[in-house]
Amino acid sequence: MLYAAMVAVLVTMVLALARAFMGPGLYNRILAINMFGTKTVLFVAVLGFLVGEPEFLDIGLLYALVNFVAVIAVLRLTHYDELLVEGSGDESP
Amino acid sequence: MVWMLRLTLPLAGFWLVLSGHYTFLLLSLGALTLVIVTWIAWRTDTVDRAGVALHLSPRLPLYLLWLAKEVFLASVAVSRQVWSLRPALRPAVDLTPVGDMSELSQVIYANSITLTPGTLSLTVDDNGVEVHSLKASDIGELQAGEMHGRVRRLEVR
Amino acid sequence: MSTFVLMNVSLFAILIATALAITRLRALYEATMLTALFSLVSASLFVLLDAVDVAFTEAAVGVGISTVLFLGVLALTRSREAVTPRHRLWPAGFVVLLAGGTLIYAVQDLPSFGAADTPVQAHPVTETYLEESQHDIGIPNTVTSVLASYRGYDTLGELVVIFTAGVAVLMLLAHAPRPREHLVHRELILADYRIVRVISKILMPFILVFAFYVLFHGDYGPGGGFQAGVIFASGFVLYALVFGLDGARQVLPQSVLLWLIPLGVLLYVGVGVANMLLGGAFLDYNSLNPGDPEVGQHAGILLVETAIGITVAAVMAAVFFSFAGRRLSR
Amino acid sequence: MSASLVAELVSGVLLAAGGLFVISGGVGLLRFPDFYTRIHAVGITDSAGAGLILLGLLFHTTSWDTAVRLVLILLFMVLTGPTATHALAQAARRDGVHVWREGERRR
Structure with a gap:
């Protein structure tokens, strides 16, 4: 069953990737990539059991924490575009 | 003092279960870690005055079990939508009241809503939680207040 | 084909697809998000190759910090890549083909995957x-x-x-x-x-x-x-x-x-x-x-x-x- | 039946169910018509799928260290997962991302 779970996770990674490529727009992409991140946690966890080295779970734990920081960073830092366009004249086409 | 215990005890537990090496050296390094992190957290508290503390209610595990059940049922429902040939999606957006909950309870409530597939919290303020759902009856269920009541009961100590 | 080869191949395919998507995107915020995804995939690959410490570093650096720094940089500049005029693409394309060809030629000298x-x-x-x-x-x-x-x-x-x-x-x-x-x-x-x-x-x-x-x-x-x-x-x-x-x-x-x-x-x-x-x-x-x-x-x-x-x-x-x-x- | 066999069985069932939810969410992410409805699909993989798989692994192990880490991962995911999606949804709402209603064109 570990293999089945692994296959499920890999397939879902590909599906998330498809959504990340298609978009449309920033939010759909962030959503897909966020989901890809949680799938990576599962991938690493299941892989640790397949290989028989559960120390891998430290990496999973790290992902679970760091992925959150990345998503928050995107939300916080992606709101400058329009500012440049409206606010100053230094944006040349 | 109470504040410090509330913060440090979970952190100490976190370190102890992670570490797994209970030698004198690593335990003292752990103590050092706790001192540094508690100090930083104390400094952040004086800066942002968010006043957030982990109130670990003894009822929390029971609530999580109930939530797990809800999540499972909701997941089955949404999965059926995913696999049905013509998904019957009737998204709705509406407000569900929070009443006079503490801030932490509001957060637990809103996150529980998001965690349950089929409902998603959009905005949270003192008026209530704006919920997006796949079908209007889900919001009706929230407005009926079972989850709200259970979160409320987490506050009572 | 063993399962591990299969997993390696699929992860590599995902990696390459991500890299291609990054080069195609003109919206740089989105491209930055995809570089984070690239890091996630390559860290998974490192895990698969049993390089746990490398995977750990890749996860911490690639997702945690470099995404944040990239976004910080983008906040200072503008977030759409300028369109390069077509006639200037040819020399660049030539250089890329040359470099890529050299690398592919050099790959022949590398030991085969998993060789002992x-x-x-x-x-x-x-x-x-x-x-x-x-x-x-x-x-x-x-x-x-x-x-x-x-x-x-x-x-x-x-x-x-x-x-x-x-x-x-x-x-x-x-x-x-x-x-x-x-x-x-x-x-x-x-x-x-x-x-x-x-x-x-x-x-x-x-x-x-x-x-x-x-x-x-x-x-x-x-x-x-x-x-x-x-x-x-x-x-x-x-x-x-x-x-x-x-x-x-x-x-x-x-x-x-x-x-x-x-x-x-x-x-x-x-x-x-x-x-x-x-x-x-x-x-x-x-x-x-x-x-x-x-x-x-x-x-x-x-x-x-x-x-x-x-x-x-x-x-x-x-x-x-x-x-x-x-x-x-x- | 020995206890370990029961644990194996439970673990297998949980893993299979988790895998099913994970895939359902992935398919939903592609099939659902707009950003907000897709979040619900992601919700299936992130809460039910991830939870069941991690629980399945929990039944698969006998080592204390491993079990602790699995529980911690689960806890952190419960804490961060909905927060991240909520923040996304709120930011999208603020940016005026349109809420799809029944009968509209998918976007």
Whole structure:
């Protein structure tokens, strides 16, 4: 069953990737990539059991924490575009 | 003092279960870690005055079990939508009241809503939680207040 | 075909698809998000190849810090790639084809995947590290013994590289002009987002404790100073993102950060000098405790890893502050 | 039946169910018509799928260290997962990302 779970996770990674490529727009992409991140946690966890080295779970734990920081960073830092366009004249086409 | 215990005890537990090496050296390094992190957290508290503390209610595990059940049922429902040939999606957006909950309870409530597939919290303020759902009856269920009541009961100590 | 080959192949396919998508996208925020995804995939690959420490670093650096720094840079410039006129694509295309062709030609010389008779596997030094490190140094994670003890010089060099890079960035960007007031009004103030604020506040101390755990348990599992420094910095960056740069600066003043940057390097060199004063060679930790070299090694590695952690964390945080400080004022 | 066999069985069932939810969410992410409805699909993988798989692994192990890490990962995911999606949804809402209603064209 570990293999089945692994296959499920890999397939879902590909599906998330498809959504990340298609978009449309920033939010759909962030959503897909966020989901890809949680799938990576599962991938690493299941892989640790397949290989028989559960120390891998430290990496999973790290992902679970760091992925959150990345998503928050995107939300916080992606709101400058329009500012440049409206606010100053230094944006040349 | 109470504040410090509330913060440090979970952190100490976190370190102890992670570490797994209970030698004198690593335990003292752990103590050092706790001192540094508690100090930083104390400094952040004086800066942002968010006043957030982990109130670990003894009822929390029971609530999580109930939530797990809800999540499972909701997941089955949404999965059926995913696999049905013509998904019957009737998204709705509406407000569900929070009443006079503490801030932490509001957060637990809103996150529980998001965690349950089929409902998603959009905005949270003192008026209530704006919920997006796949079908209007889900919001009706929230407005009926079972989850709200259970979160409320987490506050009572 | 075995399952592992299949998993390798599918992950590589995902990796290549991601890389191609990154080159195709003109919207740079989206491209940056995909580089984060690229890091996730390559870290999974490293896990699959049993390079746990590398995977750990890739996860911490690629997702935690470099995405944040990229976004910080984009916030300073504009976020759409300029369209290159077609006639200028030809020379670039030629160079790319030439370089790519050379690489593909060179690939023929690489050992095949998983081959056991490669120089890396066959060289006696590998055997030495794997077999004798238990006796020489006495810690379970050989990667840490190689990194911090056998090849302590290299690691010192790497630390100095980070130090230099950090100083260079700070010299360029530290004196930030204040953001113009009218530009700030549409900014996303996450401190107004009740849930994000509460959860980040709860999470931040745990990230910091996890960073220290990674630092002090590098002897036993994946981890060490570099990873710990990055994780610590990303925990701090989370705070700055949510509660604003000024808040983060009040918690950990810029001047303290600037002192911490050289402190780590000095501590590292200091350990080496102490070794020399005690009669050993530079970075020969055995001299710390001649009676029981294992204890000396252990102490030396711990000190050196701590030194790395201090400098890396301070550099990452300071670099983020100086990038973000040009725009993020609250 | 021995206890370990029961644990194996439980673990297998949980893993299979988790895998099913994970895939359902992935398919939903592609099939659902707009950003907000897709979040619900992601919700299935992130809460039910991840939870069941991690629980399945929990029944698969006998080591205390491993079990602790699995529980911690689960806890952190419960804490961060909904927070991240909520923040996304709120930011999208603020940016005026349109809420799809029944009968509209998918976007």
